[in-house]
Amino acid sequence: MLDLDCGLSFDLAQDKDFFSALPARAAVCLIELRDANAEPLLIRTQDLQRRLQRLLGPSDPTSKRLNLRAVASLVRYRLTGSRFEQIFAYYVHAKRIFPERYQSMLRLKPPAVLKVSLRNAYPRCYVTRRIPVDDAGSPTAGAYYGPFASRRSAEAFASSALDFFKVRRCQIKIRRDPSFPGCLYSEMKMCLAPCFAGCSKEDYDAEVHRLVQFLDTSGGSLHDSLEHERESASEALDFERAASLHKKIEKLDDALRGSPELPRRIEDLGAVILQRCAEEQTIGVYAVSGGWLAEPAFVRFAEIAGQPRSAEHIFREYLETAATRTEARAAAATAATGRSEGNLSEHLWLLARWYYSNPREGEIFFRERDWPYRRIMRGCSRLLAPRPERDPGSTTAPTSGH
Numbered sequence: 001m002l003d004l005d006c007g008l009s010f011d012l013a014q015d016k017d018f019f020s021a022l023p024a025r026a027a028v029c030l031i032e033l034r035d036a037n038a039e040p041l042l043i044r045t046q047d048l049q050r051r052l053q054r055l056l057g058p059s060d061p062t063s064k065r066l067n068l069r070a071v072a073s074l075v076r077y078r079l080t081g082s083r084f085e086q087i088f089a090y091y092v093h094a095k096r097i098f099p100e101r102y103q104s105m106l107r108l109k110p111p112a113v114l115k116v117s118l119r120n121a122y123p124r125c126y127v128t129r130r131i132p133v134d135d136a137g138s139p140t141a142g143a144y145y146g147p148f149a150s151r152r153s154a155e156a157f158a159s160s161a162l163d164f165f166k167v168r169r170c171q172i173k174i175r176r177d178p179s180f181p182g183c184l185y186s187e188m189k190m191c192l193a194p195c196f197a198g199c200s201k202e203d204y205d206a207e208v209h210r211l212v213q214f215l216d217t218s219g220g221s222l223h224d225s226l227e228h229e230r231e232s233a234s235e236a237l238d239f240e241r242a243a244s245l246h247k248k249i250e251k252l253d254d255a256l257r258g259s260p261e262l263p264r265r266i267e268d269l270g271a272v273i274l275q276r277c278a279e280e281q282t283i284g285v286y287a288v289s290g291g292w293l294a295e296p297a298f299v300r301f302a303e304i305a306g307q308p309r310s311a312e313h314i315f316r317e318y319l320e321t322a323a324t325r326t327e328a329r330a331a332a333a334t335a336a337t338g339r340s341e342g343n344l345s346e347h348l349w350l351l352a353r354w355y356y357s358n359p360r361e362g363e364i365f366f367r368e369r370d371w372p373y374r375r376i377m378r379g380c381s382r383l384l385a386p387r388p389e390r391d392p393g394s395t396t397a398p399t400s401g402h
Helices: 012-021 048-056 083-097 102-106 151-162 201-216 220-235 239-256 311-320 322-337 340-355 373-384
Strands: 006-009 027-033 041-045 072-079 113-116 125-128 143-146 270-276 282-289 297-300 363-366
Touching: 012 048, 027 048, 027 083, 041 048, 041 083, 048 072, 083 102, 083 270, 083 282, 083 340, 113 151, 113 201, 125 151, 143 201, 151 201, 201 220, 220 239, 270 373, 282 311, 282 322, 282 373, 297 311, 311 322, 311 373, 363 373
Parallel strands: none
Antiparallel strands: 006 072, 027 041, 027 072, 113 125, 113 143, 270 282, 270 363, 282 297
């Protein structure tokens, strides 16, 4: 997957031919050294030719810049057509070659997610970066929602969402002690107060179930429920209650307005990412299933005209088997490293890093009941359209559709 499919031997006597053969394009590159025991150098760059001229060109005795001219033997590289492809390819090869330090090389940090700890007798919703998983690579020990752009954005969303529910926010161990004084949220009637037996276990479980439904539907379940109550109150001529419910709906709309589309229950996180490739008239297709990135497919539109299969058929074939491939990949990752938890977090990091980038290159389409194949094909057309030339007098770069 994402192999370094190009290579050149480095010979000091023919360095001019070597540099002229290199493309001045974005790439992921591995520089192998003559000493078999020496550690190779893995880099990513926006201009392969210029970067290797710095690393392998004549050294400057007054400079402290790294120079491998005297020790390099072979250069293997992969041209990349997008930042997403580049960071994904870099991640794959860094993890394989440097298993002990690839995370620091990428500055990899698990993304923030919301967790509803369903194993707790009295669950609460909080922000975490840790997602324990089972042998199949699926999150366990609770319901997880994300990934968010940052911990701060996750906490802000959780705070606004919990205003509509009376689920506890404290971290104390619940003992159901009537003599316990409670907290500020129970005083403000914003919590069912299980700490001093202010509610039954059944009532609290029902409230948690409402919260989980809210998160599963991105707020849709609560919005529909409030609208139904408002209509019922209006029909019963209870206009005071209808006005109160209307204000609550407006508050909910304000809380949900501007929320990114990406955060959702991790097990249900299904999407497809489209990226322009370095190869002409080619689209890189990256399926996401349960938060895992499947091995990409590359659709070469220049070749499709002479094939019996249509582009949509190729997409259907790839996406309908994506879940099976990601399950196999999760199991293989667990067997190889013994820690599928970290692997899932890494894939979510790759996804979140790209999705929340600004500007964001490429297109993403989420799977609801089925894949939106027509929209996917239109997205391919937009990516394959000639890029607008930048006006020499302009100070802003053209942005890609997404």
